[in-house]
Amino acid sequence: MGRSSRLPLLIDLYELTMAAAYHRSGIEEKSAVFDLFYRTNPFGWGCAVFAGLEPALEHLESLRFDQEDLDYLASLALFDESFLAWLSSTRFTGSVISFPEGEVVSADEPLLTVEGPLAQAQIVETALLNIINFQTLIATKAARIVRAAGGRPVVEFGARRAQGPDGALSATRAAFIGGARLTSHLEAGRTFGIPVAGTQAHSFVMAFEGELEAFRAYAGAFPDHCVLLVDTYDTLESGVPNAITVARELKQGGRALAGIRLDSGDTASLSVEARRMLDAEGFPDVEIFVSNDLDEHVIASIQQAGGAVDSYGVGTRLATGMGADGVALGGVYKLVSLDGKPRIKLSAQKSTIPGRKSVFRATTAGGAALMDVVCLDDEQPANGDVVHDPVTGAGRAIPPDARLRPLRHEVMRGGRRTRPVPLLDGCADRAASGLATLAADVLDLHRATAYPVMLSGALHRMCARMTADHRREHA
Amino acid sequence: MGRSSRLPLLIDLYELTMAAAYHRSGIEEKSAVFDLFYRTNPFGWGCAVFAGLEPALEHLESLRFDQEDLDYLASLALFDESFLAWLSSTRFTGSVISFPEGEVVSADEPLLTVEGPLAQAQIVETALLNIINFQTLIATKAARIVRAAGGRPVVEFGARRAQGPDGALSATRAAFIGGARLTSHLEAGRTFGIPVAGTQAHSFVMAFEGELEAFRAYAGAFPDHCVLLVDTYDTLESGVPNAITVARELKQGGRALAGIRLDSGDTASLSVEARRMLDAEGFPDVEIFVSNDLDEHVIASIQQAGGAVDSYGVGTRLATGMGADGVALGGVYKLVSLDGKPRIKLSAQKSTIPGRKSVFRATTAGGAALMDVVCLDDEQPANGDVVHDPVTGAGRAIPPDARLRPLRHEVMRGGRRTRPVPLLDGCADRAASGLATLAADVLDLHRATAYPVMLSGALHRMCARMTADHRREHA
Numbered sequence: 017m018g019r020s021s022r023l024p025l026l027i028d029l030y031e032l033t034m035a036a037a038y039h040r041s042g043i044e045e046k047s048a049v050f051d052l053f054y055r056t057n058p059f060g061w062g063c064a065v066f067a068g069l070e071p072a073l074e075h076l077e078s079l080r081f082d083q084e085d086l087d088y089l090a091s092l093a094l095f096d097e098s099f100l101a102w103l104s105s106t107r108f109t110g111s112v113i114s115f116p117e118g119e120v121v122s123a124d125e126p127l128l129t130v131e132g133p134l135a136q137a138q139i140v141e142t143a144l145l146n147i148i149n150f151q152t153l154i155a156t157k158a159a160r161i162v163r164a165a166g167g168r169p170v171v172e173f174g175a176r177r178a179q180g181p182d183g184a185l186s187a188t189r190a191a192f193i194g195g196a197r198l199t200s201h202l203e204a205g206r207t208f209g210i211p212v213a214g215t216q217a218h219s220f221v222m223a224f225e226g227e228l229e230a231f232r233a234y235a236g237a238f239p240d241h242c243v244l245l246v247d248t249y250d251t252l253e254s255g256v257p258n259a260i261t262v263a264r265e266l267k268q269g270g271r272a273l274a275g276i277r278l279d280s281g282d283t284a285s286l287s288v289e290a291r292r293m294l295d296a297e298g299f300p301d302v303e304i305f306v307s308n309d310l311d312e313h314v315i316a317s318i319q320q321a322g323g324a325v326d327s328y329g330v331g332t333r334l335a336t337g338m339g340a341d342g343v344a345l346g347g348v349y350k351l352v353s354l355d356g357k358p359r360i361k362l363s364a365q366k367s368t369i370p371g372r373k374s375v376f377r378a379t380t381a382g383g384a385a386l387m388d389v390v391c392l393d394d395e396q397p398a399n400g401d402v403v404h405d406p407v408t409g410a411g412r413a414i415p416p417d418a419r420l421r422p423l424r425h426e427v428m429r430g431g432r433r434t435r436p437v438p439l440l441d442g443c444a445d446r447a448a449s450g451l452a453t454l455a456a457d458v459l460d461l462h463r464a465t466a467y468p469v470m471l472s473g474a475l476h477r478m479c480a481r482m483t484a485d486h487r488r489e490h491a
Numbered sequence: 492m493g494r495s496s497r498l499p500l501l502i503d504l505y506e507l508t509m510a511a512a513y514h515r516s517g518i519e520e521k522s523a524v525f526d527l528f529y530r531t532n533p534f535g536w537g538c539a540v541f542a543g544l545e546p547a548l549e550h551l552e553s554l555r556f557d558q559e560d561l562d563y564l565a566s567l568a569l570f571d572e573s574f575l576a577w578l579s580s581t582r583f584t585g586s587v588i589s590f591p592e593g594e595v596v597s598a599d600e601p602l603l604t605v606e607g608p609l610a611q612a613q614i615v616e617t618a619l620l621n622i623i624n625f626q627t628l629i630a631t632k633a634a635r636i637v638r639a640a641g642g643r644p645v646v647e648f649g650a651r652r653a654q655g656p657d658g659a660l661s662a663t664r665a666a667f668i669g670g671a672r673l674t675s676h677l678e679a680g681r682t683f684g685i686p687v688a689g690t691q692a693h694s695f696v697m698a699f700e701g702e703l704e705a706f707r708a709y710a711g712a713f714p715d716h717c718v719l720l721v722d723t724y725d726t727l728e729s730g731v732p733n734a735i736t737v738a739r740e741l742k743q744g745g746r747a748l749a750g751i752r753l754d755s756g757d758t759a760s761l762s763v764e765a766r767r768m769l770d771a772e773g774f775p776d777v778e779i780f781v782s783n784d785l786d787e788h789v790i791a792s793i794q795q796a797g798g799a800v801d802s803y804g805v806g807t808r809l810a811t812g813m814g815a816d817g818v819a820l821g822g823v824y825k826l827v828s829l830d831g832k833p834r835i836k837l838s839a840q841k842s843t844i845p846g847r848k849s850v851f852r853a854t855t856a857g858g859a860a861l862m863d864v865v866c867l868d869d870e871q872p873a874n875g876d877v878v879h880d881p882v883t884g885a886g887r888a889i890p891p892d893a894r895l896r897p898l899r900h901e902v903m904r905g906g907r908r909t910r911p912v913p914l915l916d917g918c919a920d921r922a923a924s925g926l927a928t929l930a931a932d933v934l935d936l937h938r939a940t941a942y943p944v945m946l947s948g949a950l951h952r953m954c955a956r957m958t959a960d961h962r963r964e965h966a
Contacts, residue, residue, distance in 0.1 A: 027646060028676060029677055029688060029689030030690050030691055032677070034691070048698070088677075131626070138692075139829060147654055176616070177819040180810065181618075182657030186656075212504045212567065215505050216512075224518075233515070237508070350694060418507045
């Protein structure tokens with residue numbers, strides 16, 4: 017979310033019609049529990065990086081409908097006075113239990129749980145999904161790209177292709193959590209304190225009589241931060257030689273050319289040749305920055321081809337989370353308990369895991385992540401317990417020497433945050449260290465194994481019992 | 492763009508470093524012309540629907556850097572006092588020549604041209620691209636979906652999967668221009684005056700003891716706008732029969748059930764069976780609304796399978812513009828003239844068409860669109876003129892009986908709009924009537940022929956001459 021972007025009506029109409037019907041039926045205050053989760057890890061990866069929690073909490077804390085909002089809603093001629101009066105005094109007074117931002121997560125586990133009065137918890141659905149679906153998608157995409165780059169810095173510069181101005185802001189924030197180190201986008205740099213970077217466009221080179229003149233003008237303005245775009249005319253015939261000329265001139269003045277940027281053609285082989293030319297002229301410290309429709313797959317192939325690249329710039333495919341399976345995380349928000357009683361939904365391929373739950377991570381003594389275990393809220397999983405795959409039901413024991421720790425914490429109570437807002441750097445560190453605990457096959461960019469999420473025996477039995485009850489009732 | 496969403500720093504850093512270098516070189520005021528265009532029609536279609544102009548003009552009109560902006564920029568330790576002083580007094584004072592919003596456009600033609608002092612025109616690049624790339628993508632996606640639906644109303648409800656809160660707002664606006672009739676998103680409804688629609692979620696049905704009780708509660712609250720979600724438990728065994736019970740109860744009270752909603756399973760065959768059941772019970776007017784991961788291809792297959800559907804709800808794949816070729820329109824912003832002299836860029840597969848240009852559409856007497864002709868600004872294309880494909884150079888004559896009309900107009904001069912802001916309805920009407928002038932093969936959802944954009948003979952010769960000159964200079 018951007019600066020001061022209170023959007024009380026980031027709500028789908030049906031949330032208010034449902035709330036109005038709850039209100040009329042007198043059940044709007046019933047105690048409800050909603051889980052936010054997704055069913056498939058994005059990009060075919062084995063996990064995701066959870067992001068978007070802080071802006072989501074900000075939305076909950078600021079939820080209120082002012083007179084202008086109420087006037088608009090009244091103009092729809094759908095809602096009665098009594099419901100509008102209820103809305104006018106509504107604040108979010110519930111609790112949120114959540115993974116911390118930056119934590120590694122996987123399909124089917126509840127990322128975030130909202131507990132509160134039914135109607136309140138219902139009307140925050142769209143905003144929570146909007147914020148968390150998108151930021152988790154982008155943080156995950158960034159993590160994949162950073163992995164492909166083998167630790168070389170990744171600069172996010174997707175603002176021009178992002179989905180709207182705020183799409184650009186949210187994308188930059190999430191990309192930073194996922195491991196991108198810098199952004200080109202100034203508003204994101206200011207809002208989130210992310211370091212900014214930038215070079216020139218081809219239009220800059222074209223605005224001068226010749227390429228060398230353009231390079232000299234840029235070096236004159238930024239002698240200590242000069243990265244030159246060398247592919248406007250011909251990379252190896254003119255761009256790199258002109259950059260070397262400017263590097264020499266800077267050196268004479270006691271400065272150093274920072275780098276060159278390649279933005280077209282076969283960047284792997286161009287980078288090797290440019291490196292050779294720079295080294296031969298005595299400029300081994302001039303870095304090579306590569307852009308041009310990159311994503312994790314293109315970067316992996318540049319790395320494999322032995323490209324001499326020091327850092328990568330990634331735009332469109334990072335800021336929009338572009339992947340073979342689409343561009344949206346299919347997170348959903350489902351009622352799992354009402355009035356203390358677990359609820360289940362059983363539509364084909366769209367069932368839910370009922371009840372108030374907690375989530376533990378089993379790791380080796382060395383910290384390697386083995387599996388996450390979802391259990392009933394009052395359970396404490398133990399070594400040796402048999403846990404079950406939520407889809408196939410297959411059982412498997414928690415290893416005897418595994419360490420178990422809870423992953424989620426209460427982050428909001430009574431509508432107020434219970435913890436200080438974490439620094440974005442801390443979220444990025446958490447993502448990096450969490451990813452480092454995962455097995456290589458979970459992080460394979462092409463054919464990943466999903467990081468396992470298992471149900472405790474008691475939860476598994478409750479699912480089975482409720483499913484059977486439902487089938488009987490509706491038979 | 493949302494309400495009061497002034498974002499002066501929706502700028503990539505390189506635009507400011509370039510502007511600073513222009514400033515230092517004393518060429519920041521040189522008269523520049525930039526074209527905004529894209530090279531491939533999105534979704535493999537034969538055209539696109541141009542959208543985003545009004546928010547883009549709003550951005551230009553409101554461009555200014557306040558003290559807080561300047562303080563942030565100063566904190567980067569990149570810019571000198573003289574440039575920051577220049578920035579503090581900078582406003583956009585240039586002109587914009589553009590297609591109207593909603594017009595049908597095609598690859599390689601300049602959608603929008605910015606003319607103004609070089610540095611000013613440079614620093615608006617990211618914002619213009621961000622806004623127009625995304626909205627044009629979504630308007631085009633909506634137009635495809637509406638075409639697949641064969642004129643049945645399409646409701647946009649993608650807010651929960653859109654790319655950030657503003658991604659949702661911009662998407663709804665653009666989807667409306669492209670032909671979506673309603674939205675679920677209240678903030679978009681309020682901001683843009685788009686009609687809103689909504690039913691219930693599965694959680695609503697699950698919040699009551701039984702499905703029938705839930706349906707009755709909703710019908711009690713909205714007796715005149717009651718659409719019931721019938722797939723929470725079993726569509727044909729329980730959902731539709733319970734909806735029929737409620738339809739009977741509403742009828743006894745002199746009201747009518749508006750519709751049912753199918754959201755899972757084989758919606759084509761379920762809709763046929765539900766229609767049969769409703770008709771058999773005397774409810775031929777109860778409409779059937781279908782959702783569930785729809786896009787133009789799924790809708791086309793439901794229509795082909797004889798689905799009995801009255802309207803469609805489309806979320807994720809509309810609001811994010813999801814398509815086989817990705818989710819971003821690759822629009823670019825290129826310098827085409829400086830100081831009155833045309834400029835050209837020749838990187839492999841990324842060349843530009845130089846100079847100030849205008850665009851004409853050739854149509855039959857009946858209004859069918861034949862081709863667009865891009866020519867030099869002082870040219871007037873005529874019947875019989877040979878025009879050229881911009882990529883292959885192949886020539887073709889403008890038919891002797893074609894009518895020619897200019898497509899672009901000056902919409903901003905001296906930094907101020909020259910025309911009143913058009914109504915969004917008018918933009919949607921323009922899109923619908925523009926699409927109706929295109930040949931069926933341009934609009935084929937699977938294998939479209941690109942609507943042709945041709946260069947005038949004079950422009951074609953200028954491109955060839957400048958390319959040859961460049962090759963000679965750099966040989």
